Amino acid sequence: MFFVKILCISKKDVKVLKNKFLNRLISLVLVVSTLMSFSGFFSAYASSDIKKGYIIDDNVFVRKGPTTTKDNKLKHNGSNIMLDTGHEVSIIETVDSDGDTTYKTWHHIKFKYDGIEFEGYVYANFVRVVETPSGDIELPEDVPEIYKEYIENLAKTHPNWKFKFYDTGIEWSTLISDDAQGDRLKSMIYKTFPLSYRSTEKDCYNWRTDSWIATDSGGWYHANDKTIFHYMDPRNFLNDNNIFMFEALSYDEKTQTIDGVEKILKGTFMEDKLITDTNGNQISYAQAYIEAAKISGVSPFHLASRTVQEVGTNGSGSTSGTYPGYKGYYNYYNIMAASGSNPIGEGLKYASGVNASSSEKSKYNLPWDSPYKAIVGGAKWIGNGYINNNQDTLYYQKFNVVNKNWNHQYMANITAPATESVHIRKTYSNLDILDHSFTFIIPYYKNMPAEPCQLPVASNANPNNWLSSLSIEGYSLSFDAAKTTGYSLSVSHDVSSVNISAKAVNSKATIKGVGKCSLNEGINHFKIIVTAENGDVRTYSIEIIRGEAEKIPLKSISLDKATLTLSLGETKNLTVSFNPVDTTDDKTVTWLSSNDNVVKVENGKATAVGKGEAIVTAKVGNLSATCKVVVTGDYIIGDVNNDGKVTAIDARHILQYAAGTKSLNSQQLKCADINNDGKVTAIDARKILQIAAGI
Numbered sequence: 001m002f003f004v005k006i007l008c009i010s011k012k013d014v015k016v017l018k019n020k021f022l023n024r025l026i027s028l029v030l031v032v033s034t035l036m037s038f039s040g041f042f043s044a045y046a047s048s049d050i051k052k053g054y055i056i057d058d059n060v061f062v063r064k065g066p067t068t069t070k071d072n073k074l075k076h077n078g079s080n081i082m083l084d085t086g087h088e089v090s091i092i093e094t095v096d097s098d099g100d101t102t103y104k105t106w107h108h109i110k111f112k113y114d115g116i117e118f119e120g121y122v123y124a125n126f127v128r129v130v131e132t133p134s135g136d137i138e139l140p141e142d143v144p145e146i147y148k149e150y151i152e153n154l155a156k157t158h159p160n161w162k163f164k165f166y167d168t169g170i171e172w173s174t175l176i177s178d179d180a181q182g183d184r185l186k187s188m189i190y191k192t193f194p195l196s197y198r199s200t201e202k203d204c205y206n207w208r209t210d211s212w213i214a215t216d217s218g219g220w221y222h223a224n225d226k227t228i229f230h231y232m233d234p235r236n237f238l239n240d241n242n243i244f245m246f247e248a249l250s251y252d253e254k255t256q257t258i259d260g261v262e263k264i265l266k267g268t269f270m271e272d273k274l275i276t277d278t279n280g281n282q283i284s285y286a287q288a289y290i291e292a293a294k295i296s297g298v299s300p301f302h303l304a305s306r307t308v309q310e311v312g313t314n315g316s317g318s319t320s321g322t323y324p325g326y327k328g329y330y331n332y333y334n335i336m337a338a339s340g341s342n343p344i345g346e347g348l349k350y351a352s353g354v355n356a357s358s359s360e361k362s363k364y365n366l367p368w369d370s371p372y373k374a375i376v377g378g379a380k381w382i383g384n385g386y387i388n389n390n391q392d393t394l395y396y397q398k399f400n401v402v403n404k405n406w407n408h409q410y411m412a413n414i415t416a417p418a419t420e421s422v423h424i425r426k427t428y429s430n431l432d433i434l435d436h437s438f439t440f441i442i443p444y445y446k447n448m449p450a451e452p453c454q455l456p457v458a459s460n461a462n463p464n465n466w467l468s469s470l471s472i473e474g475y476s477l478s479f480d481a482a483k484t485t486g487y488s489l490s491v492s493h494d495v496s497s498v499n500i501s502a503k504a505v506n507s508k509a510t511i512k513g514v515g516k517c518s519l520n521e522g523i524n525h526f527k528i529i530v531t532a533e534n535g536d537v538r539t540y541s542i543e544i545i546r547g548e549a550e551k552i553p554l555k556s557i558s559l560d561k562a563t564l565t566l567s568l569g570e571t572k573n574l575t576v577s578f579n580p581v582d583t584t585d586d587k588t589v590t591w592l593s594s595n596d597n598v599v600k601v602e603n604g605k606a607t608a609v610g611k612g613e614a615i616v617t618a619k620v621g622n623l624s625a626t627c628k629v630v631v632t633g634d635y636i637i638g639d640v641n642n643d644g645k646v647t648a649i650d651a652r653h654i655l656q657y658a659a660g661t662k663s664l665n666s667q668q669l670k671c672a673d674i675n676n677d678g679k680v681t682a683i684d685a686r687k688i689l690q691i692a693a694g695i
Contacts, residue, residue: 052130052157053107054240055087055122056429062120066097066106074120081113083122085426086241091129092119128429130157140165144444150238157240162439168401172445175232176225186407187228187414188220194458196534199224207466208481210505215341215412223414226456231414232399234442235452237421244428245394245421246440249302249387251293255436256300261286264304264427269315275371288372292379298387302394303333303379305423309416310334317344319371326352329367330374335381386410393441394420401443461534464506470528470540473499477542481505488543495519495546500526502540508533519546554578554585559618559625566599566608566631568667570642574604574627576618585621592617599629609665638688640664640672647692654685 062074062081073080083089089109097104105124110117142165143151151163189197191214198212199205204222205212212221223231230236237245262284265271270285277283277291286304293300310318310333317323318331326348331337337347349355351374353366360366363384365377386392390402394417397410428434470479475489475498491498497518502511513528528540560575576589591601595614600607606616608631616627638646640653654672656662658681664672672680674687 050110051091053089053091053109053127054130054429055083055085055089055126056128056426057126058084058426060084060122060126062109062111062118062122063106064120066095066108066121067100068103068123069100074118076114076116076118081118081120083111083113085429086422087111088240089122089127091127094124095121128434139163146448146450147235147238147442147444150235154238154240154243158435158438160435160437161243162437164439164441166402166441166443168443168445170401170404170445172448175445176228186409186412187223187231188215188412189223189227189414191219191221193415194456194460195463196456196459196461197223197227200463207464208468208505210462210464210466215343220412224456226453228414229453230455231418233448233453234395234444237395237418238442241425242418242421243440244424244438245417246442247393247421247424248439248441249299249392249394251297251299253294255433256290256293258286258290260427260430260433261289261300261304263430264301264308264423268308268313269319270307277372278370283372285371285375288375289379292376295376296379296383296387298379298383301424301427302387303375303382305420305427306382307332307375308423309413309420310337310411318347319374321371323348328369330371331368331378332371332374333378333382335378382410395443396441399443401445459534461532462506462508463532463534463536464504465509465530465532465536465538466505467502467511467528467530467540468505469501469503470542471501472542472544473501484538484540487541488545490545491519491547493521493547493549498544500528500542502528502530504530506533517544519544521546521548549584552580552582552584554583554587554620554623555580557589557618557620557623557625559616559627561627563628563630564606564616566606566629567642568608568611568631568633568635568670570631570667571605571607574601574606574616574618576604576620576625578620587620590619592619598631607665609667635667635671637671638674638691640668640688642668642671646688648689651685651688651692654680654688655682658682658685 059082062083063072064074065072075081089107089111092108092110094105094107097106103123106121107124107127107129108119108121109127110119112118139148139151139155140163143163144165147165154161155163199222200207201222201224203213204224214221234246237243262271265285273285274282275285275288277288283291289300289304292298292303296303307319318334318337321328321330323329323344325345329348329351331344331347331351334343334347336350337343351366351368353361353368356364356366364381365373368374368377385408386397391397391400391408391410396402398414398417400408425434428436466481467479468481470487471477472489475491477487477489479487489498497516499516500514502514504511510531511528512531513526517524517526522545524544524546526542526544528542530538530540532538556579558577558579560577561572564572564574566572578587589604591604593599593601593606593614593616595612596609598608598610598612599614599616600609601616604618606627606629608629611631611633613631614629616629618625635642636644636646638650640650643649650672653662653664653668657664657672664680669680672684674684674691
């Protein structure tokens with residue numbers, strides 16, 4: 001039927017059908033082609049699904065390609081990029097080296113370094129690949145909401161880990177105070193940390209001398225509030241690299257083996273060294289830590305790491321047995337080595353057992369007169385005092401928020417839990433036991449801030465914005481660098497300016513507001529602004545009172561004329577004299593006329609406007625002086641300006657009046673009307689000119 005139907009269609013229909021068929025065929029080809037392209041793509045990258053990984057050694061070079069050949073190291077700002085233990089990377093693919101037979105397998109990675117994303121290659125043995133389990137991760141029911149994201153990420157990477165949470169019941173805002181866990185005098189940072197991490201509070205920094213108050217033989221300084229909050233905020237350490245500061249530190253013989261201890265001791269003064277136990281047997285340091293763990297119930301990994309943290313990789317006076325005053329005594333954990341001028345001596349004093357009770361000596365194997373006794377006895381002390389007393393994590397040993405006994409801290413070093421946790425993690429990674437069933441105990445607090453507390457911006461800029469001196473040239477000023485206000489000075493009225501000088505305690509601070517300063521009468525306020533190198537501002541205020549001028553009261557006033565005779569239209573000036581002349585009182589004069597129809601007076605100018613007598617009075621405050629003015633009716637025709645003469649000047653006055661540029665009073669108009677026609681015009685001016693010319 002289909003065939004018959006095709007034979008019956010028109011040529012036009014055939015053409016349309018042909019075009020539709022071709023279009024569909026082209027579309028099909030494109031789809032197949034696209035699928036083949038994606039097939040090739042998937043084929044090339046099927047084994048390259050990006051995975052998460054961590055560097056498991058320190059100072060690992062990143063290469064440009066999968067080989068250790070010369071000049072193949074990846075650089076940033078001219079320096080080789082080296083990654084340390086715990087650095088997170090994304091593994092793009094795993095490849096074989098073309099020509100490097102020693103280092104055959106490499107990971108092609110992406111990673112962040114110095115805040116910038118890079119791509120390169122690292123030898124596969126330096127990376128631990130994390131296999132993220134499929135499906136949802138089951139989190140503990142009691143996980144606090146603020147920790148949820150962090151715990152979820154850790155649980156995905158390490159599904160065997162267990163997390164417990166402890167509600168301290170403590171308000172976050174109360175953690176830092178003189179009697180709380182974050183007391184600045186109990187929290188130290190090492191001298192290599194930025195100055196911006198240090199506290200400038202009392203007993204931590206001397207503003208007057210620009211000097212930090214060091215403890216523990218000069219290498220340690222008090223941390224400031226922001227630094228303390230950072231290290232107390234668990235969220236900053238809920239990551240793969242630092243989580244072990246929350247590890248429960250009890251002994252687990254299944255996972256904590258002598259091999260692991262040896263790896264912790266590698267590169268230290270204890271590596272491959274023998275000591276004598278209490279039975280006279282020669283044993284390794286690693287074996288001593290295992291025995292200490294069995295006796296005390298404390299993790300040998302923690303004990304070994306604690307020793308390295310406290311005395312350093314090369315040991316110290318605490319482990320030498322030759323410390324002056326305490327020869328033959330040892331303290332491998334710096335127990336009772338309180339912060340101060342001689343912490344090692346304090347620790348060894350305890351090790352000597354000089355002040356210990358008989359029960360304490362028996363309990364902790366005191367005196368510690370051999371390395372073995374110090375390691376085992378110290379472990380019992382740690383176990384009884386900390387691990388078995390609720391302070392069973394590195395975090396709790398520094399921040400005793402469980403027992404709320406703020407003074408019961410194992411270490412003053414506020415960074416110790418974080419740095420020790422990295423060391424422990426590296427050991428576990430080397431032992432390939434990171435995926436074992438570790439338990440972590442994590443505290444939380446009431447009303448924690450929404451975001452993790454950040455460290456101060458790292459800076460070694462000096463914070464000092466105090467003045468070492470503040471003076472005013474020619475005057476005595478009682479200066480105290482700690483006071484910013486309360487500075488005042490009184491000067492006489494004839495002092496119109498002063499010179500203010502100041503010097504900062506630190507030479508890198510800048511000062512504004514000094515130099516020549518003008519003074520107004522009365523109170524003047526000046527601000528001297530000191531800006532420290534780090535930008536912190538401190539303002540000192542000075543009040544300078546400039547006295548008022550000496551008061552010279554006005555005793556009397558007088559007029560230069562007691563009597564005055566004026567013709568109608570005539571004007572005369574009256575002048576006031578002051579007694580004393582240099583009076584400081586107001587000299588404003590008020591003028592009065594007893595009869596404005598006879599004499600008008602303005603600013604001492606008396607004008608006769610009518611025949612008769614009037615008294616002109618000058619008043620200054622409560623004082624007055626008078627002048628009797630007599631106005632006669634006589635006047636000279638043509639003498640417009642009342643100067644007693646008829647001149648061309650009078651004609652000019654008339655012409656100005658006629659032009660509308662000058663006004664004349666009634667008396668002057670009478671004098672100006674020469675022709676007596678009742679009007680003052682240019683004709684009158686011409687007549688005056690004729691009189692003046694004698695015509």
